[in-house]
Amino acid sequence: MRPIPILMILTLLATPALAHSGAGMQGGLMSGFTHPLFGWDHVVAMVAVGLWGAFLGQPAIWLLPVVFPLVMAFGGALGIIGVPLPAVEQGIALSGVVLGLLVALAVRAPIWVAAVIVGVFAIFHGHAHGTELPDAANPFAFALGFVVATGLLHLAGIGFGFFTALPWGKWLVRAAGVVIALVGAAFLTGVA
Amino acid sequence: MRRAAALIALMAAPGMARAHAFSAGSESYGAFLEGAAVPLNDPDILICLAATGIALGIWRARGLPQVWPGLIVGLVTGLVLAPLAPVWIGLAALGIGLLAAVAGMAALRWPHGVILALTTGAGALAGLASLQGHDWGELPLAIYLGVFFGAHLALVLPAGLIEASRQRIARDWVMIGWRVLAAWTGAVAMLLGALSLG
Numbered sequence: 001m002r003p004i005p006i007l008m009i010l011t012l013l014a015t016p017a018l019a020h021s022g023a024g025m026q027g028g029l030m031s032g033f034t035h036p037l038f039g040w041d042h043v044v045a046m047v048a049v050g051l052w053g054a055f056l057g058q059p060a061i062w063l064l065p066v067v068f069p070l071v072m073a074f075g076g077a078l079g080i081i082g083v084p085l086p087a088v089e090q091g092i093a094l095s096g097v098v099l100g101l102l103v104a105l106a107v108r109a110p111i112w113v114a115a116v117i118v119g120v121f122a123i124f125h126g127h128a129h130g131t132e133l134p135d136a137a138n139p140f141a142f143a144l145g146f147v148v149a150t151g152l153l154h155l156a157g158i159g160f161g162f163f164t165a166l167p168w169g170k171w172l173v174r175a176a177g178v179v180i181a182l183v184g185a186a187f188l189t190g191v192a
Numbered sequence: 193m194r195r196a197a198a199l200i201a202l203m204a205a206p207g208m209a210r211a212h213a214f215s216a217g218s219e220s221y222g223a224f225l226e227g228a229a230v231p232l233n234d235p236d237i238l239i240c241l242a243a244t245g246i247a248l249g250i251w252r253a254r255g256l257p258q259v260w261p262g263l264i265v266g267l268v269t270g271l272v273l274a275p276l277a278p279v280w281i282g283l284a285a286l287g288i289g290l291l292a293a294v295a296g297m298a299a300l301r302w303p304h305g306v307i308l309a310l311t312t313g314a315g316a317l318a319g320l321a322s323l324q325g326h327d328w329g330e331l332p333l334a335i336y337l338g339v340f341f342g343a344h345l346a347l348v349l350p351a352g353l354i355e356a357s358r359q360r361i362a363r364d365w366v367m368i369g370w371r372v373l374a375a376w377t378g379a380v381a382m383l384l385g386a387l388s389l390g
Contacts, residue, residue: 062368066297066375073379077386130386140235143383147376 028138032145044180048099050157065154075123079130091124096184103177220334227338236282240289241346244314247296249354256351262312270319277324285317293378
């Protein structure tokens, strides 16, 4: 009998779920902000962009995070207007593997190669977000929250990447790259 | 063919969409505030002007005064011709905002003419989009003045902040930060445009 009164109390206390159906300015902002934060496959790839930029040094440290949101928004726009893109989820998982390995191996690619790699993966990430976009969100607030959250994830990666200035920091960042690659592999193989 | 015909009909029917309704009536100060709020509250116009301001600030030191006449001419022209503006003018403003964001993000040594054209275009589209759907003589002068003021605020504020930071904090990361902001503004413009179309 006890579970029933508890259940009734919980039912009375229930509040509407606002995670992906935010209406109005605040709801749209929160919905957009939290969208890139859902899903480890997205998060690790975006942090990896910042980490790799830190490894590549100037000007990549700022160029990659500048390129990523804009190209990701382009991918998002394709998703919103319904342009199909094949193997989106695989592309996202692969981005974690590739970017993680690039960090783990401390690969110093030419800046244009790095920009192309990051740009291609950004389209996959953006497309996935674009197709999952909630209808009820305030468009401006959603776009603002979405871009800011993406940018902050890059900044987190760059911030963590500053450890490369320390003697032991390079190994720490490279170890983070291994973790990112493993997370990507888990999504790619369907384990996660 | 039907879709194309419908699109053409839509584009040829200015004045149908009352984008911004005004209610202050003959009270001048209220009308001025209502007008000023339009460029600051409409995301399409705000992004168009703010991105242009960011691009101007990044472009060169004291960049804004060099192209300010273009902004004024564009804005006045846009406000005067607003009754002729089609319903998709907000999307066009967003498009020029995206161009300005890319120009700011790239931070190249853009020729004076390019930036002047960008600023004039941004001013014109902001003026057109702000009063689109309202006929000549329908609105009091205070609303026109308010839009003119609000549009300046949206553009001059970011340009001025960048100029101040350029003079007071002479570090590389400061301008990089503004370029990142330009990229973010462009990304928001792109998503917003797609959401408008989607």
